[in-house]
Amino acid sequence: MLKLTFLGTGAACPSLERNVSSIALAREGETMLFDCGEGTQRQMMRYGITFALRDIFFTHFHSDHLLGVIGLVRTLGLLNVFGGQERREGLVLYGPKGAKRVLQHAMEVGIERVKFPVEIIELRPGDRLSRGEYDILTFETDHRADTMGYALVEHDRLGRFNPDKAREMGIPEGPLWGKIHKGETITLDDGRRIAPSELVGESRPGRTLVISGDTRPVAALEEAAKGADLLVHEATFSHEDRARARETGHTTALEAAEIAARAGVKQLVLTHISPRYSREAPELLAEARAAFPDTVIARDGMEIEVPYQR
Numbered sequence: 001m002l003k004l005t006f007l008g009t010g011a012a013c014p015s016l017e018r019n020v021s022s023i024a025l026a027r028e029g030e031t032m033l034f035d036c037g038e039g040t041q042r043q044m045m046r047y048g049i050t051f052a053l054r055d056i057f058f059t060h061f062h063s064d065h066l067l068g069v070i071g072l073v074r075t076l077g078l079l080n081v082f083g084g085q086e087r088r089e090g091l092v093l094y095g096p097k098g099a100k101r102v103l104q105h106a107m108e109v110g111i112e113r114v115k116f117p118v119e120i121i122e123l124r125p126g127d128r129l130s131r132g133e134y135d136i137l138t139f140e141t142d143h144r145a146d147t148m149g150y151a152l153v154e155h156d157r158l159g160r161f162n163p164d165k166a167r168e169m170g171i172p173e174g175p176l177w178g179k180i181h182k183g184e185t186i187t188l189d190d191g192r193r194i195a196p197s198e199l200v201g202e203s204r205p206g207r208t209l210v211i212s213g214d215t216r217p218v219a220a221l222e223e224a225a226k227g228a229d230l231l232v233h234e235a236t237f238s239h240e241d242r243a244r245a246r247e248t249g250h251t252t253a254l255e256a257a258e259i260a261a262r263a264g265v266k267q268l269v270l271t272h273i274s275p276r277y278s279r280e281a282p283e284l285l286a287e288a289r290a291a292f293p294d295t296v297i298a299r300d301g302m303e304i305e306v307p308y309q310r
């Protein structure tokens with residue numbers, strides 16, 4: 001399972017319709033957040049996101065992406081007071097240049113004592129975190145601050161094992177099947193040697209998703225998003241307001257859609273919508289779909305599951 005839940009989809013300040021930026025990503029029982037705007041902890045409760053998370057990735061430290069971390073960390077330290085289990089597991093906060101200074105400071109504001117370890121890791125664009133079955137890659141973005149975007153790239157999966165053929169060949173079901181599936185050549189009791197290629201198909205690609213954070217259109221993002229299963233791109237403004245987008249370091253819905261089309265992604269979700277547009281933001285959706293049909297506009301609480309292609 002790989003699922004995103006949009007906790008906040010508005011730009012700059014919260015509105016009745018949209019909270020400020022945060023996205024929860026759940027993958028095979030692991031949960032992480034991307035950005036943590038003011039009020040994120042309440043959005044997590046509302047939309048059923050577990051507090052048993054380990055990582056928060058920040059795209060940058062404008063307050064609409066940051067302020068929620070103070071209240072969230074404080075609450076994580078109080079879970080036992082409200083009948084939960086006391087948290088002992090550490091929390092890791094990742095962000096671009098300035099992360100140590102900003103987040104250390106945030107941890108000292110309004111939190112009397114953090115009872116579990118909080119680690120702060122400063123990343124640079126181009127870094128790659130290896131995490132078992134997937135990597136987290138960072139890439140450069142352009143937002144008039146120290147900023148970066150993130151891509152989650154799953155490793156290839158094993159090819160499909162053919163159980164019918166294995167039975168036909170008289171290979172006993174059990175540990176031998178597992179060995180062949182993982183790429184080992186085995187020797188049966190009767191001396192036959194069985195190579196994995198006889199029973200296992202080609203390895204299958206994992207899933208890739210890309211989160212832009214706040215940015216102007218950038219080549220590094222387009223590169224990271226090549227063929228991605230899902231691109232989450234900011235679209236603060238409509239193309240009519242493109243001058244404003246340029247001034248403030250943001251992207252228009254049309255520009256985001258053009259990036260999605262050039263990168264050949266499977267699906268585009270637009271987020272970080274300016275409060276000047278209505279809840280459905282029909283003008284943003286229309287201009288984006290003209291360039292890239294598989295586009296949706298995020299709204300708070302929206303869930304998107306990313307399936308395997310094969």
Ligand SMILES: [Zn+2]
Nearest residue numbers: 011012064214
């Ligand atoms: Zn923002």
Ligand SMILES: [Zn+2]
Nearest residue numbers: 060062143214
């Ligand atoms: Zn920003």
